[in-house]
Amino acid sequence: MKLLATLAAALMTTGVMAGQYSTTAHGKQSTGVQRLAGIPRGNCDQCHSAHGSDGQYYDFALFEGNFGAAKNQLCYTSGCHDSASPKGVYHGPTVYATSAHNTDPNAFWPGPSPDGRAPADSGNCANCHDPHGLGDNAGLIPALAVAREETLCLTCHDSNGPSMKDIARQLSKTYTHRIADGVMSGRHAPGEDIITTNYSGMKRHVECVDCHNPHKLPSSVTHTPGTNTASDVLKGVSRVEAQYGASAWMPPAFSPRAANYVTDTRFEYEVCFKCHSSWAYGSAPPTAPSGGLETDQSVEFNPNNLSYHPVVAEIKNNSYTSPTATNGNIETMESPWDNGRHDTMYCADCHRSEVDNETKGPHGSYNAYMLRAATGATDNTFCLKCHKASVYAPSTDPGSTETGSRFDRQTTGNEEANHYFHVIGQQARCRDCHAGAESGTGFVRPGSAHGSNRAYGFVNGAKIRTFTPGLCTPTCHDHEDYTAGPE
Ligand code: HEC
Ligand code: HEC
Ligand code: HEC
Ligand code: HEC
Ligand code: HEC
Ligand code: HEC
Ligand code: HEC
Numbered sequence: 001m002k003l004l005a006t007l008a009a010a011l012m013t014t015g016v017m018a019g020q021y022s023t024t025a026h027g028k029q030s031t032g033v034q035r036l037a038g039i040p041r042g043n044c045d046q047c048h049s050a051h052g053s054d055g056q057y058y059d060f061a062l063f064e065g066n067f068g069a070a071k072n073q074l075c076y077t078s079g080c081h082d083s084a085s086p087k088g089v090y091h092g093p094t095v096y097a098t099s100a101h102n103t104d105p106n107a108f109w110p111g112p113s114p115d116g117r118a119p120a121d122s123g124n125c126a127n128c129h130d131p132h133g134l135g136d137n138a139g140l141i142p143a144l145a146v147a148r149e150e151t152l153c154l155t156c157h158d159s160n161g162p163s164m165k166d167i168a169r170q171l172s173k174t175y176t177h178r179i180a181d182g183v184m185s186g187r188h189a190p191g192e193d194i195i196t197t198n199y200s201g202m203k204r205h206v207e208c209v210d211c212h213n214p215h216k217l218p219s220s221v222t223h224t225p226g227t228n229t230a231s232d233v234l235k236g237v238s239r240v241e242a243q244y245g246a247s248a249w250m251p252p253a254f255s256p257r258a259a260n261y262v263t264d265t266r267f268e269y270e271v272c273f274k275c276h277s278s279w280a281y282g283s284a285p286p287t288a289p290s291g292g293l294e295t296d297q298s299v300e301f302n303p304n305n306l307s308y309h310p311v312v313a314e315i316k317n318n319s320y321t322s323p324t325a326t327n328g329n330i331e332t333m334e335s336p337w338d339n340g341r342h343d344t345m346y347c348a349d350c351h352r353s354e355v356d357n358e359t360k361g362p363h364g365s366y367n368a369y370m371l372r373a374a375t376g377a378t379d380n381t382f383c384l385k386c387h388k389a390s391v392y393a394p395s396t397d398p399g400s401t402e403t404g405s406r407f408d409r410q411t412t413g414n415e416e417a418n419h420y421f422h423v424i425g426q427q428a429r430c431r432d433c434h435a436g437a438e439s440g441t442g443f444v445r446p447g448s449a450h451g452s453n454r455a456y457g458f459v460n461g462a463k464i465r466t467f468t469p470g471l472c473t474p475t476c477h478d479h480e481d482y483t484a485g486p487e
């Protein structure tokens with residue numbers, strides 16, 4: 001008993017609140033830890049004893065080593081965390097072994113609260129979890145974590161490290177996922193079920209762990225532009241798969257998948273659709289922090305639509321975005337999209353930091369809607385991040401040599417029906433003709449840069465009344481016929 005009394009006294013002085021332990025998952029009398037059948041569940045002796053079964057003495061009088069070379073052995077050999085947790089939050093030692101949080105030498109808690117750990121403790125569960133539970137002003141911190149929600153992650157993922165990936169910087173920007181602004185805190189629950197009510201109404205929320213599983217970052221390789229396949233960084237989280245039928249401008253059939261569903265996250269958009277589709281909010285969309293009601297992204301990216309950005313599928317009827325004989329073998333895309341083929345893409349290729357070499361992901365930006373460049377009323381810089389200015393906004397008049405696009409002078413055979421005449425000559429902006437209103441004219445509808453079922457080639461701009469290839473009726477002048485290239 002002397003050992004326990006000493007331990008208990010020490011525990012009190014290390015800041016663990018009296019009485020709190022018995023309310024934790026480890027300490028509960030009904031369901032708490034049980035290694036030894038002879039003593040009650042949750043009892044300190046379940047983990048602490050004068051010596052281990054091998055007669056050895058371990059630090060903190062633990063029954064088994066847990067630190068240094070014995071990394072996490074106590075958690076595993078207890079018979080408790082040698083397999084996955086029921087809701088798939090924790091996927092077991094084999095999966096954890098390959099995670100960046102286990103393998104990276106910088107994955108150790110820097111402190112100051114609770115105290116920092118030594119680099120030798122990198123990869124230890126105890127960097128993120130206190131087996132006795134910790135409290136803060138709001139009470140017991142869920143999941144036995146050492147800090148609440150994003151604070152846990154940002155303590156390492158800030159400019160002070162030890163992680164090299166500074167996410168705190170992204171969240172300090174004007175437009176962010178509302179992870180750290182307090183409005184939606186306390187709504188996420190570890191292991192929450194993938195049901196719509198958890199992601200809508202008063203439960204609507206977003207936390208780091210809604211998109212990342214800290215126990216499952218298999219190789220932590222982020223994605224390379226050109227694909228929509230989910231990278232390892234998005235594995236092991238709940239998500240919503242989409243099966244599209246044959247109809248345009250309709251939501252898909254949705255299949256919600258738990259974090260431990262047999263096949264892992266396939267596409268990035270499945271994670272986004274969990275919150276940004278009618279699956280989550282039905283017919284009552286939330287308000288985007290940057291303004292306006294949100295639109296249903298699962299409808300906008302439906303591959304049956306006449307045109308769309310290739311988030312769900314490649315664009316279907318356009319040989320002009322990649323070099324072929326039809327467009328004079330001209331590359332129309334900027335690097336890294338200039339790979340001679342059609343691509344698919346991430347939502348986060350557009351929604352991310354405005355600085356190219358900063359951390360990837362939709363964490364924050366100084367541009368509205370968390371965009372990588374401004375898409376204001378007169379601004380073409382956003383579109384020209386990926387679509388070549390030399391094709392769509394050439395600085396000098398290419399005259400009769402203008403080529404590359406379906407709307408160039410060589411294709412249309414017309415001095416005015418082309419990009420140079422409009423974009424440079426008339427100072428039209430991309431969204432006057434592309435990705436504007438879904439119906440009506442004179443405005444840009446949020447979300448219309450995603451996809452549209454109004455016309456081919458996204459020609460539903462703010463100033464377009466009607467468009468079919470070869471026949472355009474804008475608000476600026478009478479309708480104009482020209483020779484359109486093959487679709
Ligand atoms: C689930 C296993 C487990 C149970 C149950 C448990 N402990 Fe611990 N305890 C640990 C581990 C692991 C450490 C080392 C923690 C670290 O390095 O952060 C530890 C460390 C300690 C320490 C010293 C380090 C510190 O946190 O200051 C004290 C004191 C302590 N435990 C007391 C208790 C008491 C009292 C109880 C019962 C009320 C208890 N423990 C129940 C696993 C457990
Ligand atoms: C104890 C420090 C620490 C904590 C706490 C922590 N991380 Fe990490 N994390 C790291 C380190 C170190 C890496 C390895 C790569 C690096 O240097 O950032 C990493 C890697 C990652 C990666 C993979 C990035 C890549 O491309 O390599 C993701 C995603 C991630 N962490 C998310 C989280 C989330 C979400 C949380 C909170 C639940 C969290 N981290 C908490 C230290 C930490
Ligand atoms: C980088 C931080 C980090 C590390 C390292 C870490 N975890 Fe976790 N763990 C978390 C977070 C955060 C949650 C809550 C996740 C959520 O809310 O979805 C969690 C949840 C869990 C849960 C589920 C709790 C519940 O209430 O359902 C278990 C079990 C778990 N962790 C075990 C472990 C074990 C065992 C290790 C070491 C082998 C470990 N964790 C390492 C951050 C971490
Ligand atoms: C767990 C829920 C959740 C997931 C998953 C999620 N989001 Fe969000 N997102 C939100 C919430 C909450 C907001 C704030 C507005 C709202 O309630 O929709 C938001 C807002 C946004 C905004 C608007 C920002 C603004 O300034 O107006 C964009 C863009 C966005 N998310 C993109 C994404 C992308 C891309 C993904 C997938 C990688 C994604 N989101 C996944 C919950 C989520
Ligand atoms: C080609 C770039 C691009 C891609 C890819 C993209 N977005 Fe957007 N998104 C935009 C632009 C631009 C806006 C700003 C509104 C506007 O100006 O039309 C926007 C606005 C939003 C908004 C807020 C307004 C609204 O209509 O809901 C959300 C939420 C959003 N995007 C989520 C997503 C998700 C989720 C994906 C992937 C499934 C995605 N975006 C893919 C460019 C993109
Ligand atoms: C992050 C990169 C990116 C940004 C930013 C971007 N696009 Fe795209 N866009 C693409 C990719 C990739 C494709 C498909 C190209 C391919 O087939 O390889 C595409 C295709 C298109 C198409 C052809 C669609 C079809 O169905 O035929 C149009 C039109 C278009 N984009 C216009 C725009 C406009 C206007 C903007 C600005 C509001 C914009 N894009 C911003 C990457 C981008
Ligand atoms: C709405 C979903 C979402 C949320 C919420 C979110 N992330 Fe991410 N995160 C992403 C996506 C998408 C990527 C890019 C993955 C890729 O490129 O394959 C990413 C990338 C990362 C990376 C790797 C960056 C790089 O350049 O290597 C880290 C680290 C990371 N996130 C940590 C966090 C932390 C910490 C939080 C909470 C503060 C968080 N994320 C919240 C979606 C999210």
Ligand code: HEC
Pocket residue numbers: 318320321332380383384387392393404405406407419422423428429430431432433434456457459468469470484
């Ligand atoms: C005056 C209207 C107008 C303006 C302004 C305009 N475009 Fe176009 N664009 C078109 C038309 C018309 C097409 C051909 C659509 C079709 O036939 O399918 C087209 C086609 C495209 C395509 C599809 C691939 C191709 O080249 O055929 C892309 C990408 C594109 N434009 C990008 C841009 C960008 C980027 C800007 C701004 C710098 C811009 N456009 C400005 C009218 C315009």
